Amino acid sequence: MISVQGLTKTYGGFRAVDDVSFVAAPGRVTGFLGPNGAGKSTTMRMMTGLTVPTSGRATIGGHAYRDIPNPGRHVGVLLDASAQHAGRTGREVLALGAGVLDLPRSRVDEMLETVSLTRQEARRRVKDYSLGMRQRLGIAHALLGDPEVLVLDEPANGLDPAGIHWMRTLLTDYARRGGTVLLSSHLLHEVEVIADDLVVIGQGRIVAQGTKTELLQSTGTVVRAVDDAALERALAEAGISSVASPDGARRTEAEARQVGEAAAHHGVVLLELRAADGAGLEELFLTLTSQTQREGAAA
Incomplete structure (x- = not known):
């Protein structure tokens, strides 16, 4: 051990x-x-x-x-x-x-x-x-x-x-x-x-x-907005880190209510807000290390 x-x-x-x-x-x-x-x-x-x-x-x-x-x-x-x-x-x-x-x-x-x-x-x-x-x-x-x-x-x-x-x-x-x-x-x-x-x-x-089972089970929130850049700024100002998905949505470890309140506070129109499905390891890795990625997680 x-x-x-x-x-x-x-x-x-x-x-x-x-x-x-x-x-x-x-x-x-x-x-x-x-x-x-x-x-x-x-x-x-x-x-x-x-x-x-x-x-x-x-x-x-x-x-x-x-x-x-x-x-x-x-x-x-x-x-x-x-x-x-x-x-x-x-x-x-x-x-x-x-x-x-x-x-x-x-x-x-x-x-x-x-x-x-x-x-x-x-x-x-x-x-x-x-x-x-x-x-x-x-x-x-x-x-x-x-x-x-x-x-x-x-x-x-x-x-x-x-x-x-x-x-x-x-x-x-x-x-x-x-x-x-x-x-x-x-x-x-x-x-x-x-x-x-x-x-x-x-x-x-x-x-x-x-x-692995614990960490890859369903956690966090998936959110999609009319203006993704505005959503990213709203979440960042609320202290919520997020990662862009290939389908245009964003994933965050924050609860759906926190995400919704941050978007509403900045007048961001949402198209989707739901609990995340179970993540793959790559998605989990990018979410957890989004603040330390040299290239930027969104890239």
Whole structure:
């Protein structure tokens, strides 16, 4: 189990992570989501002892990562698939890892087979690998010590559709066997398919967390107006964030009465005002992080 309690990281006057708390439970895949710069990678680096928190604590199996003896036997980590020695072969990378973890060399062959890297590919230098091959090698390294916990940052980046399907099966099977998976990814559809629980972060703070079922059930309000720009201004002045839908409506987490009162106060004529249907993960993500999207949610 991963437990994060009040985790905070500041750089000078900038607070990259602000009082983040959540739990990733055994036997479940937890999706860790947020826009670029939201604090996901910094949080994961603090969990795995690579960045020292300003305050708060992260534990894995009840211990800080740096206090776990031979941590690779307990925690598999993949934070950057490109952070591998480019001059070594794939087999050499895994063999060195096996030596550090005091594992038999046979484990290297097992992992190469698990991630579908052929003998010929294993003999190639990492600098000649595609990004997808580096991801497979990084996953093999994370699984090398047969850990109980996986911490993965963008593991599907660079994988083709068949590779993504393979990873989906790998992670769901791992969780079914009792493993804990914390997965950060921009591929929201894949997270929606495999995640049991969701943690959404924006501007360094948790904006939503819970089971996938809880978060994707019907919440909020759908509203449509004659003048969408006027509606957006009216909602913003009332402190209500909203996201434009492709069909021209707007979705907000506010109650219908609040939305109606804000529109009436500014004389905005409404065409539709109703409780929202169950949202997909992409729609939920855009709604929750609308104030932190670099491109703007309406785009």
